[in-house]
Amino acid sequence: MRKNIAAGNWKMNLDLEAGKKLASEVVNMVNDEVSNDAEIILIPPFIHLTAVNQLIGSASNIQLGAQNCHQEKGGAYTGEISLEMLKSVGAEYVVIGHSERREYFGEDNALLAAKTKAVLDNGLKPIYCCGEKLDVREADKHFELNKEQIVEGLFDLSKDEILNVVIAYEPVWAIGTGVTASNEQAQEMHAFIRGLIADKYDQETADSISILYGGSVKPGNAKELFEQPDVDGGLVGGASLKSRDFTDIIKSF
Ligand code: PEP
Numbered sequence: 665m666r667k668n669i670a671a672g673n674w675k676m677n678l679d680l681e682a683g684k685k686l687a688s689e690v691v692n693m694v695n696d697e698v699s700n701d702a703e704i705i706l707i708p709p710f711i712h713l714t715a716v717n718q719l720i721g722s723a724s725n726i727q728l729g730a731q732n733c734h735q736e737k738g739g740a741y742t743g744e745i746s747l748e749m750l751k752s753v754g755a756e757y758v759v760i761g762h763s764e765r766r767e768y769f770g771e772d773n774a775l776l777a778a779k780t781k782a783v784l785d786n787g788l789k790p791i792y793c794c795g796e797k798l799d800v801r802e803a804d805k806h807f808e809l810n811k812e813q814i815v816e817g818l819f820d821l822s823k824d825e826i827l828n829v830v831i832a833y834e835p836v837w838a839i840g841t842g843v844t845a846s847n848e849q850a851q852e853m854h855a856f857i858r859g860l861i862a863d864k865y866d867q868e869t870a871d872s873i874s875i876l877y878g879g880s881v882k883p884g885n886a887k888e889l890f891e892q893p894d895v896d897g898g899l900v901g902g903a904s905l906k907s908r909d910f911t912d913i914i915k916s917f
Pocket residue numbers: 673675762834838839840841842878879880881899900901902903
């Protein structure tokens with residue numbers, strides 16, 4: 665179901681005490697200050713999921729997400745985390761195909777399609793990331809590249825399945841760089857992605873999917889990005905590590 669979403673990806677940051685402090689600050693600020701109906705997702709490192717879930721408590725507008733998963737049910741995969749495990753600690757969402765996973769861990773579209781399917785088969789919701797590097801944009805191949813990532817990662821899903829996917833368009837050149845895509849660049853790519861879904865499935869399906877923008881979202885640029893007709897919120901890295909900034913981003917809807 666299409667909704668406004670602010671998701672905070674903590675990446676590999678914060679020890680347990682710092683993570684608990686951040687989560688409790690966000691929960692308190694959201695309770696005190698946020699009156700919109702946006703869904704908020706906290707995405708800490710795996711090892712903090714249980715503690716953060718306890719701090720979220722019964723706050724129904726705040727959900728828990730994981731940054732990755734393994735696609736197999738379980739077994740001899742040392743160092744990996746299964747979807748059963750994620751479910752058992754309260755995760756509702758799983759980020760799939762973040763550009764850092766694609767770049768540093770060699771995750772390709774075929775693997776990401778398998779992970780996405782496994783997330784859905786386990787009753788969780790994938791946040792499927794796509795996005796081009798700077799050289800691809802400069803070569804004017806960004807639509808082609810994003811299409812490939814969407815088609816190969818998602819289009820084996822049924823209509824019922826894709827309705828439970830959240831997509832995050834994250835131009836790699838804007839992640840952690842302080843450079844944000846312009847409102848026009850974000851809107852243009854989000855509309856393109858929604859068009860791909862309409863062509864493959866139908867318009868109603870495309871209109872029901874949340875497409876988030878990610879790449880240096882801050883309190884100062886969130887409002888105008890979120891006002892774009894096809895931008896349904898943000899996947900936020902750096903600014904989600906500061907409770908004040910993240911809450912202000914949530915209040916931008
Ligand atoms: C991200 O981690 O997905 C991200 C968009 O990071 P940042 O907001 O720091 O650019």
